[in-house]
Amino acid sequence: MSSTAARPRTTRIGTLDIAYDDRVLRPRPWTAEHARWAAEVLRDAAPGPVLELFAGAGHIGLLAVLDSSRRLVAVDLDPVACDYARLNAAAAGLADRIEVRNASLEDALDADEQFPVIVADPPWVPSASTGRYPDDPLTAIDGGPDGLALARTSLEVAGRHLAPGGAMLLQLGSVAQADALRADVEPGLELVEVRQPDPTGVVVCVRRTGPEVSA
Numbered sequence: 312m313s314s315t316a317a318r319p320r321t322t323r324i325g326t327l328d329i330a331y332d333d334r335v336l337r338p339r340p341w342t343a344e345h346a347r348w349a350a351e352v353l354r355d356a357a358p359g360p361v362l363e364l365f366a367g368a369g370h371i372g373l374l375a376v377l378d379s380s381r382r383l384v385a386v387d388l389d390p391v392a393c394d395y396a397r398l399n400a401a402a403a404g405l406a407d408r409i410e411v412r413n414a415s416l417e418d419a420l421d422a423d424e425q426f427p428v429i430v431a432d433p434p435w436v437p438s439a440s441t442g443r444y445p446d447d448p449l450t451a452i453d454g455g456p457d458g459l460a461l462a463r464t465s466l467e468v469a470g471r472h473l474a475p476g477g478a479m480l481l482q483l484g485s486v487a488q489a490d491a492l493r494a495d496v497e498p499g500l501e502l503v504e505v506r507q508p509d510p511t512g513v514v515v516c517v518r519r520t521g522p523e524v525s526a
Contacts, residue, residue, distance in 0.1 A: 324370045326377070329399050331368040334391045336451035338370045342432065342482070344508035346374030348516070349430045349480045353379055356427040357474060360384055364416060364431035364465055367451065369396030371430050373403050384426070385411045386419040389450070416468055429469055429479040433461035435488060458484055463495050469517060470497030479517040489515045 317332035325343035353361065353375065363372030366385035369392075376383045383405070385396050393413040400409035412419045434451055436444065437458040444452055454460055462483060469479045479500075483489050489505045492515070496502050499521030507513045 325374045327370060327373060327399070327403050329368050329370040330402070331395050332391075333446070334448060335389070335395055336367050336392075336447055338368055339509070339512070341509035341512060342371055343374060344506070345430065345432070345480060345482055345514045346371045348506065348514060349375035349428060350378065352478050352480065352516070353381060353428055356478070357476060359425065359427045359474060362386070362420075362424075362426040362429045362472065364429065364468060365433045365461070366396050366411070367392050367432065369399045369409070369411070371432055372396075373399060373405060373409070375428075375430055376408065377403065377405070381408070383409045385409060386414060386416065387411075388413070388415050389448075392451075416464055420468070420472055422471075424472055425474040425477075426472055427474045427477040429465075429473055429477070430481075431462075431465040431468075431479060432482040433465050435459065435462060435482070435484040454484075457491065458488060459492055459495070462488075462492055466492075466495060466497050466500065466517065469500060469519075473500070473517075473519045475519055477519045481515050481517060483513050483515060484511065486513055489513055 321328050329338050360382035363385040366387040372383045393411045396411045400406050434454040435458045436452040501520045503518045504516040
């Protein structure tokens with residue numbers, strides 16, 4: 312980590328101790344349910360690596376693949392978050408199975424890469440409401456006017472990179488956001504299930520039901 316890094320902290324998420332600091336979104340314990348759902352989907356998924364979008368400190372993807380032999384490709388634009396994702400992968404004994412890519416979603420993936428399972432935790436707080444979370448980095452929570460701007464970008468990535476029969480587990484802030492997002496689901500995808508593991512967050516399952524969208 313950089314010599315100018317803020318003081319590291321550790322929090323227990325599921326069965327892992329996850330390191331982070333104030334420059335990274337604090338991992339919420341309830342998001343372990345996001346990872347458990349992904350691990351459940353993985354048991355019946357086609358072979359191939361898991362893709363994690365907006366990985367942050369990496370805890371959701373790490374927990375999702377922990378009890379499997381799957382590789383994980385974790386993507387985040389923030390270099391500090393990527394450093395912590397690598398650190399947490401090593402602490403979990405998964406460094407040899409985790410590839411962390413410090414890049415935008417537009418640049419992180421090759422056109423022909425396909426993933427049977429994608430997990431995504433995009434910022435979902437509406438811009439006008441970000442002041443309610445002064446301890447969280449703004450770039451990690453600001454989801455645009457309705458909180459769904461980067462969720463829509465996640466759907467675009469799934470449209471290009473979700474393998475046939477695959478699933479994306481996408482985190483949002485509310486059931487109302489999940490209902491609003493249905494109109495934006497890419498052709499060939501379908502939002503098939505919504506779970507609310509916490510009053511402040513939901514996870515939706517988006518399935519590949521048709522051919523992928525051309526890049």
